[in-house]
Amino acid sequence: MLGFLTRRLGAILPTLVLVSMLIFGLQQLLPGDPAKILAGEEQDPTVIAYLHQKLHLDEPLPVRYAYWIGGVLRGDLGESVRNQQPVLDLVLQKLPVTVELAILAMAVAVLVGVPAGIAAAVGRGTAWDAAANAFALWGLSTPNFWLGILLILLFSVQLGWLPASGYVSPFEDLGANLAAMVMPAFVLGNALAAVLMRHTRSAMLQVLSADYIRTARSKGLREAPVVLKHALRNALVPVVTLGALEFGTLLSGAVLTEQVFTIPGFGKLIVDAVFNRDYAVVQGVVLVTATTYIALNLVADLAYFALNPRLRG
Amino acid sequence: MPRRLRLFALPALLLALLPLAASAQTLRVGLAEDPDVLDPTLARSFVGRVVFAGLCDKLFDIDEKLQIVPQLATGYEWSADSKALTLKIRPGVTFHDGEKLDAAAVKFNIERHKTMAGSNRRGELAPVSTVDVVDPQTVRINLSAPFSPLLAALTDRAGMMVSPKAAQAEGDKFGTKPVCSGPFRFVERVAQDRIVLEKYAGYWNKDQVHFDKIVYTPIPDATVRLANLRSGQLDFIERVASSDMEKLKGDKKLKTARITEIGYQGLTINVGKSEKAQQNPLGKDARVREALELSIDRQGLVQVVMDNEAQVGNQWVAPSNAWYAKNVPIPRRDIQRAKALLKEAGVPNPSFTMVAPTTSDAQRLAVVIQAMARDAGFDIKIQAAEFATSLNMADKGDYEAYVLAWSGRPDPDGNLFSFHGCKQPLNYAGYCDAETDKLLAQSRATRDPAERKKVFEQIAAKVLKERPVIYLYHRNWLWAYNAKLAGVRGLPDGLLRVTGLKMAP
Numbered sequence: 001m002l003g004f005l006t007r008r009l010g011a012i013l014p015t016l017v018l019v020s021m022l023i024f025g026l027q028q029l030l031p032g033d034p035a036k037i038l039a040g041e042e043q044d045p046t047v048i049a050y051l052h053q054k055l056h057l058d059e060p061l062p063v064r065y066a067y068w069i070g071g072v073l074r075g076d077l078g079e080s081v082r083n084q085q086p087v088l089d090l091v092l093q094k095l096p097v098t099v100e101l102a103i104l105a106m107a108v109a110v111l112v113g114v115p116a117g118i119a120a121a122v123g124r125g126t127a128w129d130a131a132a133n134a135f136a137l138w139g140l141s142t143p144n145f146w147l148g149i150l151l152i153l154l155f156s157v158q159l160g161w162l163p164a165s166g167y168v169s170p171f172e173d174l175g176a177n178l179a180a181m182v183m184p185a186f187v188l189g190n191a192l193a194a195v196l197m198r199h200t201r202s203a204m205l206q207v208l209s210a211d212y213i214r215t216a217r218s219k220g221l222r223e224a225p226v227v228l229k230h231a232l233r234n235a236l237v238p239v240v241t242l243g244a245l246e247f248g249t250l251l252s253g254a255v256l257t258e259q260v261f262t263i264p265g266f267g268k269l270i271v272d273a274v275f276n277r278d279y280a281v282v283q284g285v286v287l288v289t290a291t292t293y294i295a296l297n298l299v300a301d302l303a304y305f306a307l308n309p310r311l312r313g
Numbered sequence: 314m315p316r317r318l319r320l321f322a323l324p325a326l327l328l329a330l331l332p333l334a335a336s337a338q339t340l341r342v343g344l345a346e347d348p349d350v351l352d353p354t355l356a357r358s359f360v361g362r363v364v365f366a367g368l369c370d371k372l373f374d375i376d377e378k379l380q381i382v383p384q385l386a387t388g389y390e391w392s393a394d395s396k397a398l399t400l401k402i403r404p405g406v407t408f409h410d411g412e413k414l415d416a417a418a419v420k421f422n423i424e425r426h427k428t429m430a431g432s433n434r435r436g437e438l439a440p441v442s443t444v445d446v447v448d449p450q451t452v453r454i455n456l457s458a459p460f461s462p463l464l465a466a467l468t469d470r471a472g473m474m475v476s477p478k479a480a481q482a483e484g485d486k487f488g489t490k491p492v493c494s495g496p497f498r499f500v501e502r503v504a505q506d507r508i509v510l511e512k513y514a515g516y517w518n519k520d521q522v523h524f525d526k527i528v529y530t531p532i533p534d535a536t537v538r539l540a541n542l543r544s545g546q547l548d549f550i551e552r553v554a555s556s557d558m559e560k561l562k563g564d565k566k567l568k569t570a571r572i573t574e575i576g577y578q579g580l581t582i583n584v585g586k587s588e589k590a591q592q593n594p595l596g597k598d599a600r601v602r603e604a605l606e607l608s609i610d611r612q613g614l615v616q617v618v619m620d621n622e623a624q625v626g627n628q629w630v631a632p633s634n635a636w637y638a639k640n641v642p643i644p645r646r647d648i649q650r651a652k653a654l655l656k657e658a659g660v661p662n663p664s665f666t667m668v669a670p671t672t673s674d675a676q677r678l679a680v681v682i683q684a685m686a687r688d689a690g691f692d693i694k695i696q697a698a699e700f701a702t703s704l705n706m707a708d709k710g711d712y713e714a715y716v717l718a719w720s721g722r723p724d725p726d727g728n729l730f731s732f733h734g735c736k737q738p739l740n741y742a743g744y745c746d747a748e749t750d751k752l753l754a755q756s757r758a759t760r761d762p763a764e765r766k767k768v769f770e771q772i773a774a775k776v777l778k779e780r781p782v783i784y785l786y787h788r789n790w791l792w793a794y795n796a797k798l799a800g801v802r803g804l805p806d807g808l809l810r811v812t813g814l815k816m817a818p
Contacts, residue, residue: 032701036708040349040357041720042433042731043708043738050431082349083504084488090504149536156544164541165532167506262532262541264506272347272505277701 008301012294019290020072023283024065033057034277038081055081055279068283077287078280080273087284090269095288097167098265101188101257102250104181106243108189109196114239116193117200121208122227132197139194148187148260155183165262184261188254192246199242203235210234237307244300248293338525340798340814343538343550347505347531352488353473354425354432359720359807360531362470363551367510367527367811369493371472372400372419373464375723379575379635379805381464385414385474385494395459395760402450406517408476409498416452420444421477423454430485436731436738437466440757459758461765465724469806496522496812505531521812523800539793542567548798548816549809553791555622561793568796571789572803573624573631576721577728580667580682580714580783586743587710595665595713600658602780604651607644608689609682615786618677623786628773629728631787636725636766638773651689664692668707669716670700678785679716707741715741718788723806725769726757733776742781749775 035051036043051057056064071078077087120132156164163180170177207213208231216230217223255267262268266285273281348361353369356362372386388401406414423444426434440460445453456463466472479492491499496518497510508529512522530547532538535554541547543564553561553569561569582602583590590596595605611625627643630636655661669679676697683693693714698706706712719739721728731737734753735745752772759765790807800813 030701032699032705033708034701036704037701038357040433041359042357042436044433044436045738046435047431047433054431080504083347083502084350084486085504093503094505149540152537152540152544156546157540160544164544164546165537166530166541166546259534260537262506262530262534262537264503268505275699275701 004301008298012298015294016291020069020287021065023286023290024068025061027279027282028061030274030277032277034081034279037277051081068280072287077284080278080281082273082276082278082281087280090281091266091284091288094264094266094269097263098251098254098258098267100170100177101181101184101254101263101265102247104185105189105192105250105254106247108185109192109246110243112189113193113196114200117197117239118204118227118232120197120201121204122223124205129201132201136194136197139190139197142190144187144191144256145260147190148183148257151183151187152260165260167263167265180261180263184254184257184263187260188250188257192250195246196239196243199239200235203238204231207231207235233307237304240303240307241300244296244303248289248296251289251292338523338816340524340527340549340811340816341547342527342529342809343541343547344529344531345535345538345552346533348508348529350488351491351499351502351508353470353475353491353493354429354434355485355488356470357433362806363808364508364510364529365470365473365493365495366808367497367529368491368495368499369473369475370406370495371469372467372474373472374810375465375468375804375806377802377804379723381468381723384468385419385472386467389464391760395461395758396456398454398456398463399447400452400454402452403517404450406494407515408474408479408494409492409513409515410476410479411515412476412478414474414494415449416446417449418474418477419452420446421480422474423471425475425480426471434471437469437471437727438463459760461757461760462724462726465722465727468723497527500526518812523813523815524811527811542793542795545795549792549794549801551790551792551807551809553793555620555789555791557793558620558622558791566796567793568798568801570792570794570801570803571622572792572805572807573633574721574788574790574807575630575634575723575728575805576719577626577629577631577787578623578678578716578718578785580785581707581717581741582714582781582783583710583712584742584744584779584781586707586741589710589713590743593665593713594658594660594663598658598660599779600654601660601663602783604654604658604689605686605691606780606783607647607651607654608686608691609783609785610646610685611643611785613646613685614678614681617681618674619786619788622789622791624789625786627777627784629732629782629784630725634725635762636769638766638770640770641773641777646685648688655690662690662692664694665713666694666696667714667716668696668698668703668712670703671697672700675716675718710741710743717741721806729753729772730757733772733781740781744776744779744781746775746779 035048035057038051039047056067079086080090116132120129123129152164155162162183167180168176213226213231216226254265255271258265258267270282270285344360344363346360348364349358350356370385372384373381374384376382385403385406386400387403390399402416402419408414426432426438440456440458441454442457443455447453474494476492480487483490496513496516498513500509500511502508510527512525516522532541538550539557542550558569561567583596594601615621615623615625624631625643626632628637667679669675679695683695686693707715719728730753731739733744733749735750752768756765756768759768794801797817799815799817802810
């Protein structure tokens with residue numbers, strides 16, 4: 001366990017360095033001069049020249065990387081050129097919002113997807129299975145923004161039950177926070193629920209046909225403990241991996257949902273930053289996302305240990 | 314389904330209590346984008362100007378007819394040689410931090426616009442050489458050359474006054490905590506979420522302020538913005554999708570307004586920006602450009618692309634504008650004549666690539682032009698490019714034709730000079746003509762409107778014949794708002810004025 005952990009941790013640092021270089025390098029491939037975008041409609045040449053100098057745009061790439069990474073190591077992610085706010089503040093302001101959305105969406109996905117997957121596997125070929133598969137197909141093929149807008153039209157415009165958009169901090173007003181998050185969490189979790197259902201179903205089917213399950217059944221165990229205790233535990237390993245990876249995807253992939261419900265989260269932050277060529281913000285956000293991904297993978301690896309005794313040796 | 318409804322019931326109940334908690338005196342405005350930096354000197358976005366309309370007063374304002382009216386300046390006088398403008402400053406005006414707004418503050422602000430690193434106002438105030446404080450309420454702006462568009466520039470960000478004390482204390486971070494002298498003062502900003510302003514008790518015109526608070530919320534998607542208005546979460550939204558206007562007609566709870574913009578939608582053609590201009594018949598031969606214009610049915614274009622929410626035009630200002638040059642009317646579509654011109658130019662089937670930004674309007678426009686021009690024999694290829702990329706291509710002259718819009722300025726000079734003056738920053742067409750340059754300079758030096766109009770007519774006759782830009786139409790600013798909101802003024806700059814706005818009980 002310890003050896004495994006050291007190996008994993010040891011790999012993190014070089015990965016992060018590589019990621020930071022990639023982020024920086026790829027960003028430079030974006031076409032268009034950021035100074036020109038920032039100079040706005042007027043395109044005043046003095047302003048463009050000033051921005052070139054301010055953002056070190058005329059310096060060679062390695063020098064610019066050094067400026068940035070030096071700042072990052074000192075805990076300074078730079079400043080948004082568009083609205084002058086420090087990137088770190090923006091990240092700290094937006095990250096909790098998206099994390100909350102992702103957690104709620106994950107809760108929706110797990111609470112719907114895993115039981116549906118179990119039901120579909122146990123009742124293979126029955127109406128349950130067909131219903132769960134139909135749900136999965138629907139979940140995977142419904143575009144987020146479309147579902148989001150339909151929900152807004154129904155629950156906000158027609159019925160007036162839920163706010164159409166916006167975000168209220170849970171520390172300010174928990175009720176209003178949940179009211180604002182119900183629809184986005186459902187929309188974002190919906191597709192993931194379908195994915196989790198499919199994976200739980202196939203993993204369960206595989207495990208349920210394994211020898212040890214037959215043994216458990218022949219011991220005279222009732223079906224419930226066979227399914228929930230013996231089978232589910234092993235079937236969950238791939239599902240957990242997927243869940244951890246998908247959690248990262250939720251974080252960065254909440255973009256559309258955040259756009260539709262105007263939730264001021266991470267996704268909106270990065271999309272706007274890319275279009276505005278706000279390099280510092282893009283770099284900061286991607287770096288934080290990458291770090292989160294790596295951390296989540298580590299957590300997933302640790303979860304294997306808890307779930308699968310064979311790995312502990 | 315019933316179970317899910319129950320799940321929704323609790324938050325819904327909590328939510329129902331919300332409106333009681335929020336003050337009825339808050340005006341909630343939905344914006345189409347998140348504004349950039351809130352410093353009038355550095356600001357560059359249209360949407361930022363919507364917020365400034367509540368936050369920062371200007372020396373002058375415009376009225377419905379684009380006439381210049383007093384705001385912080387109560388009067389002005391030009392010197393006989395038109396090289397000095399003397400302004401009388403409204404007495405008793407204070408900034409949001411309580412500092413006095415006097416002639417010294419005006420001098421500070423104009424100098425800040427002129428000298429601050431990264432200032433976007435330098436171009437608008439280019440001919441301003443010095444500023445003199447004559448007495449505490451009088452300031453004189455001295456010019457290196459006569460410059461008639463100056464007053465119009467002072468109706469926009471160049472005329473916005475910020476507190477010198479706050480500006481000095483905050484330096485280039487001033488935009489995160491702006492201190493101006495408008496009807497509302499800055500409270501907080503959460504990027505991409507909200508900008509909150511509250512009523513300024515010391516405002517000089519506070520009788521006209523009927524809200525305690527304004528919350529501006531950026532919601533980029535037009536459908537979602539409208540849904541928020543319809544669900545009662547917003548009181549006012551800007552930039553309604555033109556396709557939604559028809560539906561809103563029947564909605565008794567909402568009102569709409571449409572204002573023809575002071576900008577334009579056009580097609581810029583590379584006539585001299587790079588070598589590419591000479592490699593293509595469109596850039597090389599004015600007859601080919603004329604044929605292209607004659608192949609376009611503007612009314613049809615507006616119908617298909619804009620759902621009729623635009624005014625057709627052929628100049629840098631709309632036909633309804635006082636500065637429109639009547640000597641060059643909108644040409645009708647004439648395929649026969651277009652074909653004849655192409656034949657005369659020796660290229661019956663010219664082919665070129667048209668760069669169009671990836672916005673849906675620009676893409677639709679490109680496709681419709683492509684189809685219309687085909688009737689005259691044109692073979693147009695459309696190249697979609699994200700805006701930043703397209704701007705770069707335009708600036709390098711790496712294009713043949715470019716779908717480009719301009720948000721417009723109150724004075725025609727702001728739609729004209731930088732686009733058609735030799736080597737000017739926005740002259741993507743690369744048009745350069747000594748005679749035009751002379752006329753442009755003359756239009757800046759002439760103050761008499763009738764004489765100035767004659768100069769514009771001469772410019773129109775020259776430029777519109779060469780067609781570095783084919784002007785197509787002027788979009789409508791489309792607004793929708795709560796029917797109880799009274800006092801909404803549709804001014805041509807498309808910015809919501811918050812003084813005089815009132816919510817009926």
